[in-house]
Amino acid sequence: MKQIISLLLILSITSLFSQDIVMQQGTFYRCAPDRFFASGGEFGTYSSNENYTLTICPEQSADFIKVNFVSFSTQLNQDILTIYDGDNTNADVLGSYSGAISPGLVTASDSNISGCLTFVFTSNDSGNTAGWEAEIICANYCQNIVASIDNTTPQADDGYNFIEVLPNESVDFFGSADFSVNGTNASYNWYFGDGNTATGTDVSNTFTTAGTYIVTLNVTGDNPEGCSNATTFKVLVLGPNIMIDQNITPEQLIQDVLVESPCTTISNVISSTGINFNPLEPNGIGYFTSDGSLFPFEDGVLLSTGDASRAEGPNDYSNDLNDGTWGWPSDIDLDEQLVLEDYLDPAVGFGAYTLEAHNATSIQFDFTPITDTISLEFLMAYEGYQLIYSDCRQVSDAVGILLTDSMGNTTNLALLPGTTTPILISNHYYVDHPGSGCFPLNDEYFDGYIGDNAAPMSFDWKSVVFNIQFTVIPGDNYTLKIVVADVESPWLDSGIFLKGKSLNLGSPIFDDVFNTDITIAQGTAECYGSSITLDTARPQETHNWYYAADPILPEDRIEISGQTTSIINVTEPGLYFVDIWYSENCYYSDSILVEFKTTPIANTTTNLTRCITDTFDLTENDELILGNQNADDFVISYHLTEADANNNLNILPTTYTNTTNPQIIWARIADNLQECYDTISFSITTENELIINAVPDIELCDITNTSNEEEVFNLTENENLMLNGLIDVTVTYHQSANDANLGINSITNPTNYTNNSSEQEIYVRVTNNSSDCYTIVNFTIKVNPLPVLDLEDSYTLCFNDGQIITPLIIDTELSQMQYIFEWSRDGNLLPAETSPAIEPNVGGLYSVIVTNTNTDCAITSSTVVLESGPPILVVNTLNEVFATNQTIEAIATGIADNYEYSLDGGSWQDEGLFNNVTIGSHNVSARDKNGCEITTVPVFIVGYPLFFTPNGDGNNDTWKIEGLNSNATIYIFNRYNKLIKQLQPQEGWDGTLNGKELPTSDYWFTLDYLDALTGLNKTFRAHFTLKR
DSSP states (O other): OOOHHHHHHHHHHHHHHHHHOOOOOOEEEOOTEEEEEEEEETSSOOOOOOOTEEEHHHHHHEEEEEEEEEEEEEOOOTSEEEEEESSSSSOOEEEEOOOOOOOEEEEETTTOTTEEEEEEEEHHHHHHOOOOHHHHHHEEOOEEEEEEEEESOOOOTOOOOOEOOOOTEEEEEEEEEEEOOOTTTEEEEEEOOSSEEESEEEEHHHEEEEEEEEEEEEESSTTTTTTEEHHHHHEOOSSSEEEOOOOOOOHHIIIIIBBBTTSSEEEEEEEEEEETTTTTSOEEEEEEEEOSSSSOOSEEEEEEOOOOGGGGGSOTTTTTOOOOOOOOOOHHHHHHHHGGGSSTTTOOOOTOOOEEEEEEEEEEEEEEEESSSEEEEEEEEEESTOBBOOTBBHHHHHHHEEEOOTOOOOOOOOBOOOOOOOOOGGSSOOOOOOTTOOBBBBBBEEEOOOTTTTBBBBEEEEOOOEEEEOOOOTOOEEEEEEEEEEEESSSSSSEEETTTOOOSSSOOOOOOSSSSSSSSTTTEEEEBOOOEEEEOOOSEEEEOOOOOOOOOGGGOOOOOOOTSHHHHHHHOOEEEEEEEEETTTTEEEEEEEEEEEEEOOOOOOEEEEEOOOOOEEGGGHHHHTTTTSSSGGGGEEESSHHHHHHHHHEEEEOOOSSSSEEEEEEEEEEEETSSSSEEEEEEEEOOOOOOOOOOOOOOEESSTTTTSOOOOOOOGGGGGHHHHTSSEEEEEEEEEEEEHHOOSSSOOOOGEEOOOOSSSEEEEEEEEETOEEEEEEEEEEEEOOOOOOOSEEEEEEEEEEEEEEEHHHHHHOOOTTTTEEEEEETTTEOOOOOEEOOOOOSSSEEEEEEEETTOOOOEEEEEEEEEOOEEEEEEEEETTTTOSSOOEEEEEEESSSSEEEEEEOOOOBSOEEEEOOOSEEEEEEEEEESSOOOEEEEEEOOOOOOOOOOOSSSSOOBBBBBOOOSEEEEEOOOTTTEEEEEOOOTOOBEETTTTTEOOOOEEEEEEEEEEOOOOEEEEEEEEEEOOO
């Protein structure tokens, strides 16, 4: 790390302190902004007799040196500066300079791996001048950049570097570049050839005018040297004038442009034109294209006796097509097939003229047909169509379409239609020179001339379109040569235009098998349920048929098993595909969309039955016939016969009276256009009414949930009585007469039905299963209330010493006129007790069953009679005498087991404990909770008064301890502990000593007593106050 830091520091210092250099001996590492001067420096002159060698190298090894001389002045041819492309004088000399001729910008070459420049300066003693000033520049070598136009929209065909568009059509270009180092910050500049430019990798341009445009993409890196690379692409904007492209190979012209025979194998493509004999001769082969508005072919192949590219329109009368020289020969096969003298008009003769062919352009290839016919469309074009000599002899440039079979037999197919006459200039022309003595010949094949500056081409004349056909032997090997040549002289060129995709080399004609789809919109669809026949009209070939149910998912197609003929009958909508096999490796595919019009479905109907009446509403079946179909899309009609329904004849009124019983009716459902339909039949029948018995009412007592007037009824309990033996009927129960009549909302579980009012009407519908005739009866279900009793949960029977203190009466308060009463005690019936009330004499569980004499609804009620009486009460104090918190405990016993207690008439409580009881006399009471008599016991709480006031007013005149037993003695002392008085428990002190009133003061007492709780003798000492 230290070494690296040191190196960086050295480089930084070198750069920081670099200086201009003057011509001297040595090697220097310099870059901008340093300058290079002659030895005199910026303001001096160089010296005489100098001989210096100086090398300038870049500071960075990856760079190279550029030296820009901004001024230069030495003695001409005396003082000379020589520059070498390297770091020594062994390198190549870039130049020697003297006088005022400056070297300008001198740059180390790409092959100079050192990046240095070496300067040698020699001067003599004849004088000197200012020398030079130059800028030193360090630059980077250019990286390798390869620009690419990757794609276009519209897209070019594979293998072609051009596209064809119409005027005002926009083209999208997608470019990129490969960089050997880094493409960051590279610029992409587009030049569209129409004056428009754009930047970026993806651009668009609209070409407004017909013509040929060379689109250039120039990619420049961020190197200051401006390193770049460019690529081009051709756009042919089609117009009425034909355009020519000569960058397409003969193989492409034959296989991609001319031939429409995908199943025919083509090989050994050979072409011949002027450049094959001399590079200076023209190329007579090209691809032509136009918009087809003024030329019968949109594209194809041109064979010309001159430069094919010059055939582009418009025509120019001042610039004849006279390409090619005498050194461009004829074609031997054409010469062998045609006798050139026969090119002349036989009516005129040829005299002593000898004719020769020159400037032949041809293209040929081998092929093997798989069918028995070949065909081609072409026309001839001429620059000298009607050059007439004085004897009416005419120039007769020749064309040959020469077919050679495997036996070597050659036939010229370029014949005038219906003749054996070759197509020549001399045998189809139109003469427009009056008085010449020459007349038109086969002028129906002459298509006119092209005016000066007129579209679509530069030839002056052209023929009509010829369409030749010839029979061949499938499987035989053939060679086809198409050739055109000048006759007599190489001037006034001719050409043959071969229509693109018109050359069928014995291959199947792959026209669309199915011209149009079979769709509802086109009115060609059939009704669903019918069959559509698909026929390829190629019965001799083997077929494979495929079917895709969803037309938007053709990839999901499946092969139709067993279908290998040209005809198939289809019954389902979808996309149908066919592969037609002409040979093992040759087949043609096509597809057709088949749609069917929606055919309505006549869904299952129901037979209609009427009871007694003979009028039927036939539309009752409309909804069933429609099912889920939209009523707006279909029409339903009714007919007496199936034939009438099929033919939509004799439509019945929807309200119909049957003429036979039963009678068959035919329903027809059709689309609104009456094109697609379906039919179904049903019967209408008149039946008699059912006869059933009345149903008795059903009453229940309100026992399930007393007083809610709801009970669960079995509505069917009288069903057998009602039907009286009827069979094949359906019985339903309803809550309203309307529901019963309509046969709706039947009670789901009639054997377990809960009423919704105390008295409710139920309607029974009995329906004949055969005829749907029905009868309705009704009955009432009623919930009767139970007798209402209000007995207490318990009663108390009070005893004292075995005698009832107060008689007890238990009364139901119900009328004996309406109810029956049964009393029992502890489960034992009391037969004598049948009145609404009972007077118990012993305790126990008493029950009574009360039955309503009108409804037989009964209820049972029970109550408990408890025996009780006054309690025996024992009261005790639980604390020592004079305790701070005095507690009393009361305990009651007796025949009852549920007592409560009260202190001094206060509130009753369940417990017999009373806390914080004050001193003095109290009464404790106890009673049975059921209300029998009360027992009260007095109790006294021992205590002493804290003060007394012996003033004779009758209140607190004596001090006395209440509630003591007789085994106690009280001693009273003054505050000096002098005994003043001794008392017994019954006695009190009046505040005197020996009859003399003692003053107000605190006095002490001592109590000696026997503790009743513990049985121990105890002493208690305290004090009290005497107040006067």
